[in-house]
Amino acid sequence: MRCPICNHKDTKVIDSRMSSDGASVRRRRECDKCGFRFSTLEEVELLDITIIKRDGRRENYVREKLVRGLEKALEKRPYTDERFTQLVRKIERDIQKKKGGQLTSEEVGEMVMKHLQRFDTVAYIRFASVYRQFEDAKTFETELAKLSQKQTRSKEHQKKSSSKNGGI
Numbered sequence: 001m002r003c004p005i006c007n008h009k010d011t012k013v014i015d016s017r018m019s020s021d022g023a024s025v026r027r028r029r030e031c032d033k034c035g036f037r038f039s040t041l042e043e044v045e046l047l048d049i050t051i052i053k054r055d056g057r058r059e060n061y062v063r064e065k066l067v068r069g070l071e072k073a074l075e076k077r078p079y080t081d082e083r084f085t086q087l088v089r090k091i092e093r094d095i096q097k098k099k100g101g102q103l104t105s106e107e108v109g110e111m112v113m114k115h116l117q118r119f120d121t122v123a124y125i126r127f128a129s130v131y132r133q134f135e136d137a138k139t140f141e142t143e144l145a146k147l148s149q150k151q152t153r154s155k156e157h158q159k160k161s162s163s164k165n166g167g168i
Contacts, residue, residue, distance in 0.1 A: 001029060001040060003031035003033065003034060003038075004036070004038055005034055005036040006031060006033055006034040006036070008031055008032065008033035008034065010031075010032040010033070011029045011030060011031050011032060012029065012030055013027050013028070013029055014028045014029060014030050014037070015027070015028040016028075023043065023044060023089045023093070024041055024042060024043040024044075024089075025041070025042045026039055026040070026041050026042075027039065027041075027042065044092075044096075048101050049061035049095065049096075049101055049102070049103060050101055050102045050103075051102075051104070051105055052102060052103070052104045052105065053105050054105060054106070058102075061095070061103075063088070063092070066088065066091065066092070066108075066112070067088060069112070069127070070084070070087065070088065070112070070116070070123075070127075073116060073120075073123040073124075073126045073127040073130075074120060074123045075126075077120050077122055077123055079119075079120065083119070087115055087116075087119050090115055091115050094111045094114075094115075095108065095111065109131045112127060112131075113127060113128055113131065117147070117150075121147060124147070125140070125143060125144065125147070128143055129143075
């Protein structure tokens with residue numbers, strides 16, 4: 001790796017640390033020539049995945065498109081960079097788990113919605129409204145009702161589990 005200051009081609013790794021989710025490695029490096037210290041981040045990159053669009057076109061998977069879509073859905077919503085990075089990694093992990101090098105944009109959209117629903121319900125509704133092409137208020141109401149039912153069931157399940165475990 002080249003030094004960002006003097007452009008010398010030899011740097012040495014001083015320290016390596018794995019992220020908490022194990023999806024990336026942060027390396028502390030030092031230039032052999034000028035002694036400048038800097039950090040690098042290694043992440044898994046999804047390669048050779050083709051996305052089949054609704055109109056039949058095929059495109060290579062581009063992480064930036066996923067990130068932009070999530071950022072748009074999460075605009076003006078509270079979240080940390082760390083949580084956002086974890087969200088992207090979880091979605092990409094699910095994409096990578098699909099065998100074969102092709103996914104439909106619908107499959108990717110469903111994965112995004114599944115993770116967004118747990119991450120931020122407002123962002124989930126925003127994303128769903130674009131992804132599922134909501135055309136009127138009734139469609140929003142129907143989706144909100146489904147979401148509300150799921151949340152109620154989830155809370156009831158948590159209460160039952162808690163009472164079975166002696167309130168722990």
